[in-house]
Amino acid sequence: MAASLEETTVSYEELEDLEHGFDEVETEIIRQQYALSKPLYAKRAELVAKIPNFWPLVLEQAPMDLDEYIQPSDSALLLSSLKSLSVSRFELDADEKNGDPRSVAIRFEFAENEHFEDKVLEKKFWWRQSKDGFAGLVSEPVEIKWKEGKDLTDGLLGLVKAVYDEQRAKPKQETKDKKAKVELTEKQKALKEKIDNTGMGGVSFFAWFGYVGHYVTAEESKLAIQEEAEERRKRKAGEAVAKKEDEDEKMEDADEEDEDDDEDDDLEIFPAGDEVAMAIADDLWPGALKYFIQAQEQDSLSELDFESGDEDEDDEEDEEEEGGNDRPHKKHKGSAHSSKH
Template identity: 50%
Template sequence: MADLEAAPVSYEDLADIEDEFEEVDTEISSRLPHNLNVRKQYELSASLYAKRSAAASKIPNFWSLVFEQAPVEIDQYIQPHDSRIFAESLVSFEVRRPELDTKGSGNPRSISVEFEFKPNDDFEDTVLEKTFWYRRSRDGWSGLVSEPVKIRWKKGKDLTEGLTDGAIALWEARRKTGDMAAKGLPEYTALKKKVESWNGMNTSFFTWFGWVSGRRWVSAEECEKANAEYAELKQKRKTGGKLDIPDDDAEDDAEADIHDDDVEVHQAGEELAISFADDLWPNAIKLFTQAQEDDEISEADFEDLDGEDMEDDEDGDGEPVDIRALVQDKGAKGRSRDSTGSTGPPSKKVKK
């Protein structure tokens, strides 16, 4: 949670961190293969992300303001009631590469996304974390898969209208049967009915936590076998060896078991995970700064800054601009006031 007594953070501090990120990007050769590029960037940027997180913790509403400016690939799935939760309760946000953290040489395309919230009126959880594993199936497909994450909604507060709970119930039922594609289950029928009742509409961003796969679940064991087969196939191609071509019937059987879209509670699970990792997380400072620029500062505000802090800073002796104070002052603009005159969280903006 933000420490209001901590030393102020200046725009210059954030700009310095952003410059260091750009230096890392420049250092990494664009000629590196994608996997090596991501791996090296993750290694070199780790200390910078820790430094940025420390600075962000001193700025109230830092992450809620970042989410206000989220790229359209993310923002289109954040409903006004989701935005209220982010504005009121979001404390921190983090993206990690779990296979690099635990294995070092693991697949850098696996992603873990963590949200931390302060106690709130909507759910019991203070941390919601979802991990996406990059896996290859034995029929040649590769992509992200994930397990559904339980959200402990308070009574009457479930913004997903039971969709995430339905995804959990089906997941557990399939695990019991040992068939992660099983459809002859009451949990499958119940979830399919719920999904169809929404006719493809997104009830809440939080349905994302129930996402499993845009195709079908692929286990770690299947992935390991598929990777071994793929490596063998690549070697045979290099040496001109004989390739085993599957018969048409086998391909048809595999294809018939591919899609599970009719019970997928969020259609853009993989795309959102990638957008968090590739866009919002690395560009958080830029998005935060954009949030400041989008809220108009009056000429008087500029004159005050020019006449006091900025004039002192020209000599290098002045105190840094207290961003926390600016955020709090700025945040009051455009917010509704109750009968006591207090202000609520920033309302969700309509993106153009």
């Protein structure tokens, strides 16, 4: 049964303020946890640096929300060349008191490989908020210096970087007619055509470095946060707050924002980029030791299965001689030392 706040003395604003309180607590927990964990992560980095293929083995056991985006060609490159992976809360590193702990930087270090010249690829995600109600992670495309004919994204990463640079070069404009369609530029058209012609499942994990998300500048985010904080302060103090648009207008604007989001997604080469970033930062990174141990256990099981497989074959031959039926072999996940998928 649908409930209506109109029948109660509770307002949407009161619920929003309470929800914001929970968000502040969660954010503070991240801040404190990061400070307490830094010495442990530093110690872990020293230890795992002495273990060959530690991070490739960890990625072999990656959670499904990350693993599903790693193609066989990506896996081969990561297994053979990835030297180190690290996650930092870079805004906290710069300003412990005022930096947003939800912003993360994910850094990959590589050995020499046949695909690109870069030794380090680092992608930053900023927690931003906009006046239209969006709050979440945004990023910038990271260039990769691909070697001739070795671009795993087949040019997508280069195109999205060109579109982003074009967008950043001109100021963000607010149009009075919200329903007016914005014409795509030539670079945007080229990117959209490339995306449309890319088969499902054919995008490399390295396209993740091209994720942008909402285009929200630091200045816009700062103003949106200040305005929201001022409204909450006034409500708490019992002061008058400028009346917001009515529900019909809010619903109409929400529909228009959804349409804008769809248009943005049409030019996004890795729509789940923020989700993958959080899977790495909140799961893979803190759980690296757990995943490494899983890889070791999986490898041990594979070796035992291989040894028992020889015995099973002998048993099956004996059964065939005795007229017994063949039994299907069990399927196991490939060894962490082999290529994925």
